[in-house]
Amino acid sequence: MSAILMPKPDERVLARRDAIIAGLAALLPAASLITEEDERRAYETDALTAYRQIPLAVVLPQTTEEVSAVMKFLNAEGVKVVARGAGTSLAGGALPTADAVVLGVSKMNRILEIDTANRTIRVEAGVTNLGVSGAVNHLGFFYAPDPSSQLACTIAGNIAMNSGGAHCLKYGVTTNNVLGIKMVLVDGTVVEIGGAALDSAGYDLLGLMVGSEGQLGIVTEATLRILPIAEGARPMLMGFQSAEACGACVAAIIGSGIIPVAIEYMDRPAIKVCEAFAHAGYPLDVEALLIIEVEGSEAEIADLIGRITAIAAEFNPSTMKVSQSEAESAAIWKGRKSAFGAMGRIADYMCMDGTIPTGCLPQVLTGISDICAGYGLQVANIFHAGDGNLHPLVLFNANQPGELEKAEDAGADILKLCVEVGGCLTGEHGVGVEKRELMIHQFNKIDLDQQMRVKTALDPQWLLNPHKVFPLEGRPV
C-alpha cells in the first residue's frame, strides 16, 4: 500500500454506471466507448505505476463536437472526468478514480494546418509531441519543447502539464510555444482562445489553461509556434571531480553571455547506468558530467565551443570531449534521454522533479545525498543544469515491503528542500496526485485558496481531473 490516498468513490455514481454508459453510447460510435473491465484496465494508471484504479468507463472521442456532447452529458449527470493524453505523466496526472470516466484524446490525432509563412501548425490535441516536429521537419521547422517522453506524449498532455525538456533553456517551455487552443469546458461549451496571431485580446486565459493539469477544460486543438531548425548542433561532454566545480562552471558559462541550447547534468551513479545502456562515451571516473549543446553554422559552433572550453578550463575539468560525428551526437543524447528507462533496468525508482536556484546546486546535491542516506536509499541525479530543474532518481526495491513508502518520504523531503532554498515542487512533471499534499510547503492558505477559487469558477462541481493538484484537506466542499 502506498502513502497517497484517494477518496472513496461516489456510490451514487457507481450505482448508475449502466445508465451512464447507455448515455455515452448514445453520443459516441461503439468503437469510441470502452466498458469491458479487461479493456478499461489499460487505462488504470499512467507512468506513476505505483497507483492504479480501473475507471468507470473510457471514451475516445474523435471530434470536438463529440467531446462537447460527452462533457455536457457527464456534467449533467455529475460524473467526474479524467482527461488523458498518452498516459506518460510521472505525477499521476492521468490516474483515474473508480467513479470517473477517462476521456482519451488518442483518436484526435490529425495535423490540421501547416503554415510555414506564419510559422505555425494547427493540430488536434492527440498528436504526439514528436509527431508535430515530424510534420514540419522536411520543411526546415521543428516544435521546440522536447520532454523525454516526446515519442509518445501528446500535445494535450504537454499543454496540461506545461511540459519542458532539455532544450527549453533556449526555447522556453510549452506555454511559450502555444498560440491558441480550442477547448471544451466542463458544461460542454466550446471556446477558442488565442489563434495564429502572436498575442490575444483580454486576459491571458491561454496562459492559465497551460499547466492546469486538465482541471479547467479539455483541450481538443492547438495552434503551436514552429521554429526554423538550426543549421547544425553539437554536444560536448565535460567531466568534473566535484559537483561544486561543475555548478560553478555552469554559472560562469551563463554569466559570459552564452546561452547553450541545453546544459544537462548527471552525477556518478547516473553516468554509470546511462553509459552501460547507451555506450555514449561518458567518462566513468568523474563525479559530475555536463552535456552542453550549442547550435548554429559550423563556424558558430566552433566559436561557441572554443569560448565554452576556455571558460570551463578554469574549473579543472578532467574530461572535455566534443562530439565528432552525427553518430556520436546521437549516442550522447540517447544516453541522456533514455536515462530513466536505463535506470529502470537495474532498480525501481521514484523520479522526482524539483527546481532550485542554480546557485544552490552543490548545497542541494549534498542535501539530497544526506536525505537518501538517512532512509538507507541510493540516489542518482540527472537534471537540466541551466535552469535548475532537478531529477533525483530515488532507488528502492518495490518487492521489499515498506521501501516504496520510504522512497516517497525521501522524495518528499527532497522537494521540501527545493522549496526551502527558493525553488519549487515541480519544474515540468506537474503536481498530479504525487505532490498534492506537498503544496502547503510552497503555498500558504491564501495562495491555495485563490487557485482553488479559479478552479471553482470554471468547474463548479470539481468534476475535472478530481483529487489532483490541491491537498485534499482544505478544499471547498
Added chain:
Amino acid sequence: MTSILLPEAEAEIEAIVAEAASSNSPLAIHGGGTRDIGRPVQAARILSTQAMTGITLYEPSEMVIAARAGTKLAEIEATLKASRQRLPFEPIDWRPLLGTRGEPTLGGVTASNAAGPRRIQAGAARDHLIGIRAVTGRGETIKSGGRVMKNVTGYDLVKLMAGSWGTLGILTEVTYKVLPEAETETTLILEGLSAERAVEAMSMALGTPFEITGAAHIPGAPSQTLLRFEGFTASCAYRRDRLVAILKPFGAATAIEGDASQALWRPIADVTALGDAPGDAVWRISVKPSEGPAVGGRLETELGSSLLYDWGGGQIWASARDEGDAGAAIVRAAIAPGGHATLVRASPVTRAAVPVFEPQPAAVVAMAEKVRAEFDPAGVLNPGRMG
C-alpha cells in the same frame, strides 16, 4: 477631487483595498502613469505603487531579477546593463506615443504585458515573468510562480496577471528571467518594397535559422523593411552575408551595424512616428503576419491611416481620426478573419464610448468574468478599464 494613495507596503495596500471593497468605492491603479490605456476609470482615489520600490533580488548567473512593482524601469535596465544583461522583451515606452509624463515602472510593464520588436523571437513580458506577488480585490496578498524559470506547481496565475491592467490584483513584486545582452547587432534594410513584398521578405528571413530578432516595415517614399539579428560579432557577420544572399530576390540590402542599428529600433519599439500627430487616434492591431498587408491596405484606403508594421507584419500600428468611433467599425471588420485591435490612443470621451479592447466571444467573456469575480468580487480594482 482625486486623491492619490502611496502605500509603501503590502499590508497598507491590503487595508486600503479591504476598505475600498467594504465601502464599495473603486480604486484606479497606477504605476508610473505612462500607460493611460483602456477605458477611463471612474474612481475618486488613485492607488499608486510608486512608493513600492527597490530591487529585491538580482542573481546574474541565475539570470533572474525581482523588484517591487513601483521600481522604475530605467533603474532595472541600468542594473542589468552593469552585468551585461537585459529584459529580453524590449518593453515599449508609451510616452512618445501617448504624450504621457512620468516614469515607466516594472509593475506597469507587467500589468500591460509590454513587448517590443524582439517579441517576434523572444516573446513578451508574460514569457519572461516567472513570479508575482499581488494584492487581490479581496485585500489578500497572493504569490504565484517564484524565482526559478521552470515551475509548474499549481495554476499559472503569473500569466493571468500579466496584461490584466490592474483589474485582478495590484502587483507588489515581480520576478523576471533575464538574458545576456548581445555582443553586437546588425540590421539589414531593404528599400522600396510594398507591404506585401515586405511581409514576404520578412517571412522568408524569419523562416531561416538565422534568428531574426526584429522584422519591421515602415511605409513611405521609399519604404524601409528592417531585419535585425543579434549575437557574437563573428556570428552576426556570417548571418548578415547569408541573409543578404537569401534576400536578393527583394533587392540589395544595406547593413547597419552595432550602435547605429540600435538607434534604428528604439523609435520602432516606441512607435515614435505615430506620436507626431497627437490629435489622431492610434490602434494596435495583432493579426497573422501574412494578413497584415491586406489589413493595413484597407485602413490606408478607408481611414487614411498612417501605418507601421512590426513583428514580421503581425503587429500593425495605425492612426485614425479621433472622431466618431475612431474607425473602430472599419478596423474590426478588417481583422475579422482572426486577430484583435486595441484603441491605444484616443480622447477619454472616445475611449469611454468605443470598446477599447477587442470584443470577445460570449463564452470567453463569461470565462473572464468568472475568473475576475474570484479575484475582485466587489469590482473595486480599475473597474471598467478592460470593458
